[in-house]
Amino acid sequence: MSLFDKFEHLSDQYEEILRAGQDPFGMCLEKVVSPTSAIVNGQPVILAGTNNYLGLTFDPACVGAAQNAIANHGTGTTGSRFANGTYSIHRDLEKALADFLGHKSCIVFSTGYQANLGAISGLVGPEDTILLDADCHASIYDGCKLAGATALRFRHNSAKDLDKRLSRLGSEGGAKLVIVEGLYSMAGDVAPLAEFVEVTQKHGAYLFVDEAHSFGVFGEKGKGVAEAQGVLDKIDFYAGTFSKSLGSIGGFCTSRHPEFELMRCASRPYVFTASLSPSNVASVRAALGEIESRPDLRQKLWKNAKQLHEGLTALGLELCAPCAPIVAVKMSSRDDAVFSWNWMLQNGVYVNLAIPPGTPDTTSLLRMSMSTAHSEEQINDIINAFAGLIETKNPAKKSARV
Amino acid sequence: MYNQDDDLVFHKACKLLMPFNTNQIALSRETNIASDLEIDSVAIMNLIMEVEDAYDISFPMNLIAEIKTVGDLVDTVHQLKRE
DSSP states (O other): OOTTGGGHHHHHHHHHHHHTSSOTTSOOOSEEEETTEEEETTEEEEEOOSOOTTOGGGOHHHHHHHHHHHHHHOSOOOSBTTTTOOOHHHHHHHHHHHHHHTOSEEEEESSHHHHHHHHHHHHOOTTSEEEEETTOOHHHHHHHHHHTOEEEEEOTTOHHHHHHHHHHHTTOSSSEEEEEESBOTTTOOBOOHHHHHHHHHHTTOEEEEEOTTTTTTSSTTSOOHHHHTTOGGGOSEEEEESSSTTOSSOEEEEESSGGGGGHHHHOHHHHTSBOOOHHHHHHHHHHHHHHHHOHHHHHHHHHHHHHHHHHHHHTTOOBSSSSSSEEEEEESSHHHHHHHHHHHHHTTEEOEEEOTTSSGGGOEEEEEEOOTTOOHHHHHHHHHHHHHHHHHHOTTOOOOOO | OOOGGGOHHHHHHHHHHGGGOTTOOOOOTTOBHHHHTTOOHHHHHHHHHHHHHHHTOOOOHHHHHHOOBHHHHHHHHHHHHHO
16 A cells, blocks of 8 residues: 555646646746746746735835844754743844834744644643634634634624534533634635624633734734734734735734643644744734835735736626735636636736635635735736736636736 | 435435536445546545534544545534534
8 A cells, every 4th residue: 555545636736737737736936036027837827815915025124134144143042942042132023022012022923834733732722622613724724723722613794603502512611712813825815803802702702813814904004904904902812924015934823812832832733843043034024014114015015915806806806805916716616726826827916726625615716925025006907917918818708907 | 424325414425426427427435526526635625624614513624634525525524523
């Protein structure tokens, strides 16, 4: 018996996708020219699916801070936060994030994935119960597994369904942690956080909100969907990532409970890995400063999101959610999505191909994320590429270009 | 173990699986939900939400992972209803 027999189905599916053209899951950017453009297969391509919401990856303040940190602190920490891997810059960043969100404790993790894995598996024990939104990210599902707790799914964005499941549990199931996201990464829809706050409080449960895609993007000051909906002070745990609006890599979790600091001893994904490299810590600290001092970054991002959302709506495309910096276009089938993804790349636009089981409700999507760094012209080029795609699929149809 | 023909839960499960049974295969306790009906893991979890509501029970995710056949699904419903 081979270890690889069980992957036969996966291998068949992957080969079918490869026969249709380029490899959507192994594409190589030969040169990254800017936050919104790259060279792929020797051709210039507009990047429309990088989660680089504020376009800070080439920001001079962030790049300069990272360069200085390498010179001053070295290329890596070579150790766990639990041992030799905590520098003053890690502590400073944690304090800055806690202060920014008005929380008492913040722990920085080495990736966004590990922030969810580490916070959830550290907080919740086998006697406790997790209730998670059905559309939560894989890192949340994996955190539940590592916690060894009873995990129950509730219907996406339905506080009513959560209420029903919490009522069903009653006093059974130990402490209860409810986990939702602020902005969902695939469809780009927003959680009704105020409703979730009400239901979790009613049942004496804790609320954990992952704002990976909404930190720096939503809210007047960029504090996420929780700020935008006026419930930031009611969230028990707030998780985020450094690899989206903050333009680096790493993750964090803050809490209004000072006891969260105990996770530094109890969370295996925190203890048993090397700490975030100095250059990443420094660029994130600089990026947080940009978020705090430059509301124009967010204003431009939302202007860009509106331009794309309106342009694609005018073409008659079916979009998954109201206007947000994530814009997902529904495709009729997986084959249609794979064909369309290839066509867009050949015509100079990189988008994300999202197919089941990585998508909600078994739909196939072409997913985009807008950036502050996109120009009006680039967004028009993206819209016009979609117009061309529609005409290629329906030669009788003529779409108006912008 | 219940005889499938006398088991109301089996019949209810078959009814809930109907929308997924695009090839109209005959369902039995031995039918493998993922491979025989070609339902992916997320769709199975969504189907189980329907079952949870039909019986007012909650399926912990670790139990869902062990459900391979229609019979497994039916037996888990009986087990959770007893608890």
